Amino acid sequence: xxxxxxxxxxxxxxxxxxxxxxxxxxxxxxxxxxxxxxxxxxxxxxxxxxxxxxxxxxxxxxxxxxxxxxxxxxxxxxxxxxxxxxxxxxxxxxxxxxxxxxxxxxxxxxxxxxxxxxxxxxxxxxxxxxxxxxxxxxxxxxxxxxxx
Numbered sequence: 001x002x003x004x005x006x007x008x009x010x011x012x013x014x015x016x017x018x019x020x021x022x023x024x025x026x027x028x029x030x031x032x033x034x035x036x037x038x039x040x041x042x043x044x045x046x047x048x049x050x051x052x053x054x055x056x057x058x059x060x061x062x063x064x065x066x067x068x069x070x071x072x073x074x075x076x077x078x079x080x081x082x083x084x085x086x087x088x089x090x091x092x093x094x095x096x097x098x099x100x101x102x103x104x105x106x107x108x109x110x111x112x113x114x115x116x117x118x119x120x121x122x123x124x125x126x127x128x129x130x131x132x133x134x135x136x137x138x139x140x141x142x143x144x145x146x147x148x
Contacts, residue, residue: 077105079125082112082133099125 039047050056071078081087081095092109100107103125117133124130 071108075105076108077103077125078108078110079123080110080112082114082117082122082124084113084115084117084119084134086113087111095121095123099123 038044046062047056047059050059050062067078079096079099081092087095092111096107096109099109107125117135118138119134120132120137122129122131122133122136
């Protein structure tokens, strides 16, 4: 794994705080509080294990699986909505609220803008995909016309 310019290549993702990226600090760096800027022992051991086994490039997969398990334990589901244009806040909230009600779970929504879908939306959560995009509907229509 290569860290972007200016970032610590020993960055470790933590599940607390929404899975954001927190950077580990040099061992010899001191701060105002004992250990506040250091990753916990489990994260340090995991990082060391991945580095020593030559599998540091799998850190994102480990984090993804950890997040999936944490979400499952907390009754959450992650969903991705793909639209042709940026959704307004009210639309994002409505999609989140309706999906949450339908699944009876807390939904964490990610948004993707892809102009190739032309309109409508694609919704992915768990192992399900709901494709209500204009591009897919046009392709289905094209296939039906070609078959007749």
